[in-house]
Amino acid sequence: MSAIRERRERERAHRHQMIITAARELAEAEGWEAVTTRRLAERVEYSQPVLYSHFNGRDAIVGAVALDGFGELALHLRRARQAVARPGEALRAVCGAYLEFATERPALYQAMFILPTDLTFAGAETPVPLRACFDEFVSCFRPDNERRELLAEVIWSALHGIVVLSDGGRIPPAGQEERIDCLVTQFANTP
Structure with missing residues (x-):
């Protein structure tokens, strides 16, 4: 070249x-x-x-912003997961980091999850940064847990719901810690 x-x-x-x-x-x-x-x-x-x-237009630009955001989110979640001393605390740390990310970067979060993009979730074409985010949730569960990917999907979905409802003023933002406690209690030791 x-x-x-x-x-x-x-x-x-x-x-x-x-x-x-x-x-x-x-x-x-x-x-x-x-x-x-x-x-x-x-x-x-x-x-x-x-x-x-x-x-190829605005949606493609939004998709590129979203992809960058997934790279940032994956790093943010990884740091949170690795910063805890005990493996049992990983899920709480990752959930808290996810909500923190969404709260601190609302426009980026909107590009990642709300606005139309051509990014593929849970498929063969899923971009590496998006998969890396998901894998941080999966890593919170024991490797011998056959349902760990399902649990990760449910946790991520619940967190997304919390973000959207909180952002829309439908639930008070002050209850985030209690919501995380509820999620972790329900899913941390799920076989």
């Missing part, structure tokens, strides 16, 4: 990441309604056709 071609590929990768970062920053500041290709083009100082050479 020539040096010129390598430089062009680095520049393209940089521009790609710059668009993702700009979309995320704009969404965090003004909400996802403000994220349009026109606004992004202005923000990154490239034309709309340049954006379209990287992404």
Whole structure:
């Protein structure tokens, strides 16, 4: 590969990441309604056709932001799981870290779970960062537990419900610790 071609590929990768970062920053500041290709083009100082050479529309940009978010979430969950001294505390730590992530990054969480994307969950095409998040939940259960993936799905689903209901004002955010206690009590020692 020539040096010129390598430089062009680095520049393209940089521009790609710059668009993702700009979309995320704009969404965090003004909400996802403000994220349009026109606004992004202005923000990154490239034309709309340049954006379209990287992404096939707004949904693809949201998907790229979401994928970055899953990488961040996987790392956040892993750190929480590994920071506890006893394996029995891992599920509580991961649940708490999940709710913390969603609360601290609402626009990113919205891209990951609420807005339309082409990301595939629980399938052969599931992206590695998404699978890594799921595996952090699975790792909270004993390896000999044949239902550990099912339990991980149920826990993740319950946490997502807590996030959405809390964010929508349907349940008070003050009860998060009690909700985590309930989940952990119900699932921590499930065979």
